[in-house]
Amino acid sequence: MQLARATTYLLLCLTASQAFQTPHWKAPSLWRSFVATSPTKISSDENTPKGWECDEEANCVPVDACDEQTCRTSLDIRIHGKWYDLSGWRKAHPGGEHWLDYYDGRDATEVMDAFHSLKGRAMYQRLPKSKPETTQMLEQTVPPDSQTQLNFRKLRDQLEKDGWWERDMVHEFTQLGLWASCVIGAAATASTVPFVSICLLSISMTAAGWLGHDYIHGVDNFCNRLRNFSALGGGLIPTWWSDKHNKHHALTNELGVDEDLATDPFIYSYVPDPSQDSPLRKIQHYIFWIPFSFLFALWRIDSIKVAIESIEQKRPNAKNEMYSLLIHYAVLLTVFPFQVWFPSVFVSGLLSALIVTPTHQSEAMFSEYQPDWVTQQFQSTRNAVTTNPFSEWIWGGMQYQLEHHLFPSMPRNRYPALREILQKFAAENNIPGGYRESGEFEILKMNWQLYKNVAEADAIPGAPLSRGRIGQQGAIVTTSSPAASVA
Numbered sequence: 001m002q003l004a005r006a007t008t009y010l011l012l013c014l015t016a017s018q019a020f021q022t023p024h025w026k027a028p029s030l031w032r033s034f035v036a037t038s039p040t041k042i043s044s045d046e047n048t049p050k051g052w053e054c055d056e057e058a059n060c061v062p063v064d065a066c067d068e069q070t071c072r073t074s075l076d077i078r079i080h081g082k083w084y085d086l087s088g089w090r091k092a093h094p095g096g097e098h099w100l101d102y103y104d105g106r107d108a109t110e111v112m113d114a115f116h117s118l119k120g121r122a123m124y125q126r127l128p129k130s131k132p133e134t135t136q137m138l139e140q141t142v143p144p145d146s147q148t149q150l151n152f153r154k155l156r157d158q159l160e161k162d163g164w165w166e167r168d169m170v171h172e173f174t175q176l177g178l179w180a181s182c183v184i185g186a187a188a189t190a191s192t193v194p195f196v197s198i199c200l201l202s203i204s205m206t207a208a209g210w211l212g213h214d215y216i217h218g219v220d221n222f223c224n225r226l227r228n229f230s231a232l233g234g235g236l237i238p239t240w241w242s243d244k245h246n247k248h249h250a251l252t253n254e255l256g257v258d259e260d261l262a263t264d265p266f267i268y269s270y271v272p273d274p275s276q277d278s279p280l281r282k283i284q285h286y287i288f289w290i291p292f293s294f295l296f297a298l299w300r301i302d303s304i305k306v307a308i309e310s311i312e313q314k315r316p317n318a319k320n321e322m323y324s325l326l327i328h329y330a331v332l333l334t335v336f337p338f339q340v341w342f343p344s345v346f347v348s349g350l351l352s353a354l355i356v357t358p359t360h361q362s363e364a365m366f367s368e369y370q371p372d373w374v375t376q377q378f379q380s381t382r383n384a385v386t387t388n389p390f391s392e393w394i395w396g397g398m399q400y401q402l403e404h405h406l407f408p409s410m411p412r413n414r415y416p417a418l419r420e421i422l423q424k425f426a427a428e429n430n431i432p433g434g435y436r437e438s439g440e441f442e443i444l445k446m447n448w449q450l451y452k453n454v455a456e457a458d459a460i461p462g463a464p465l466s467r468g469r470i471g472q473q474g475a476i477v478t479t480s481s482p483a484a485s486v487a
Contacts (some may be wrong), residue, residue, distance in 0.1 A: 077100065105138060146375070179233065182200045212234055233328070252376060257476065263291070266284075296345050307322045
C-alpha cells in the first residue's frame with residue numbers, strides 16, 4: 001500500500017509540476033502598472049512633468065506625474081553600458097520591485113544576463129533611457145565596467161553561441177529517476193526497515209532540493225514546466241527560493257545583504273560586534289551540526305509562510321505553489337510514518353547544510369557593494385573536488401559552485417567541462433586568488449576551522465551587522481533599499 005502511494009506521489013510530482021503553470025497569467029492592471037515622475041518632457045506642454053507607466057512586457061507610455069510622496073521618482077540602472085530609467089517598470093517587474101531597488105545607481109549587466117531568459121534580456125531594451133543629465137552624473141560617480149567584466153561578457157556570448165545551454169534530456173531524466181528510486185525505496189522499507197527508509201528519504205529530500213534548484217534557476221521550457229517540482233518533491237516553494245537564493249547569487253558574501261551569512265546567533269561566519277554576540281559563538285564549532293540539522297525544517301516553515309503571504313499579495317503562481325505544498329504534505333504524511341519522515345527532515349537538513357555552507361563561508365567577505373560582479377564571484381567562491389560517484393551526485397552540482405554562480409541557468413551537467421575554461425579565464429584576467437578549489441573533505445575541514453577561529457576570537461566593536469544597517473542598499477533589515485534618488 002505504501003509503495004503504491006509513493007508511486008502515485010511520483011506521478012503527481014511529474015505531472016502536476018507541468019500542470020501547475022500559468023504561462024498566460026496576467027496581473028491586475030493596477031498591480032502591473034506603476035507611475036513614476038520623471039522631469040523629462042514628453043509632450044509639447046513644457047510646464048507639465050511626465051512619468052512612465054509600464055506593463056510586464058516592458059511596454060512603457062508617458063503619463064502625468066505622480067505624487068512624489070507615494071512613488072519612486074528615479075530608478076536608474078546600467079545594463080550593457082546604457083542607463084535605463086526603470087521607475088515606471090518597478091511594480092511590473094515579474095521578480096518583484098525589490099530587485100530593481102538593489103541596483104538603483106548601479107550596473108546590473110551580469111545579473112540581468114544570469115537570471116533572465118533571452119526574451120527577458122530583450123525586453124529591457126524597450127524601457128526608457130535615463131535622461132542625459134542623470135546619465136552624465138552617474139557616469140562620473142559609478143565605476144566603469146572593468147576589463148574583466150567586458151571579457152566575461154564576451155565569454156558568455158561565445159558559450160551561448162556554442163550551445164552550452166542546450167539540455168541533455170537523458171541526464172535530466174536520469175536525475176529524476178535517481179530521486180524517484182530513493183522515494184520508492186524509502187516507501188518500501190518504511191515499515192520493515194525504518195532506518196533504511198530514513199536514509200533513503202533523507203537523500204531524496206536533498207536530491208529534490210537540488211533538482212528544484214536547477215529548475216528554478218533554469219530559463220528554458222523544460223524548467224518552466226517543472227518549476228513547481230521543488231514544492232511537490234521537497235516542500236520548498238519557488239517564490240521563497242527565488243527571493244532568498246537569487247539575492248545570494250547577485251550579492252554574494254556582502255555582509256548585511258547576503259542572507260546566507262545572516263545565521264547568527266546560532267552560527268557566526270565572522271567575528272561580530274559585541275552588541276550582536278551570543279554565548280553560543282564560543283562553542284559553535286562543537287554544536288554546528290545542530291543548527292545545520294534544522295536547515296530544511298526552517299526552509300519548509302519559511303516556504304509555508306511565504307506561500308500564504310504570496311496568496312494575500314496576489315503574486316504570480318501563488319495558488320499553484322500552495323496546491324503543490326498541500327499535495328507534498330498529504331503524500332508525505334500518508335505514505336511515511338512519523339518515525340520516518342520526521343527524522344528525515346533533520347538528517348536531510350544536516351546533509352544539505354554540509355554541502356551548501358563551505359563553498360562560500362571560508363572565502364572573501366565584503367563590507368561594501370562590489371561593482372565588479374565577476375571578480376566578486378571568483379573571490380567569494382571555492383569549488384569542492386569530489387572523490388567518488390555518490391559524492392558527485394549528492395552534491396547536486398554545488399561542487400561546481402563557481403561555474404554555477406557565474407552561469408546559474410546553465411544545465412549542471414555542463415559544469416565539469418567549463419572548469420578548464422574558467423581556470424584559463426582567471427589566469428588571463430589576473431583575478432586575485434584565481435580559480436579556487438579543494439577536496440570535498442578538505443573544504444569541510446576549512447569551514448569547521450573557520451567556525452573554530454571565529455569562536456575563539458574576541459568580539460570586534462564596529463564589525464558589520466549581519467542583517468545590514470539603515471542606509472545600506474539591499475540590507476536585510478529594510479524591505480526596500482534606501483537607494484539615493486537622482487534629482
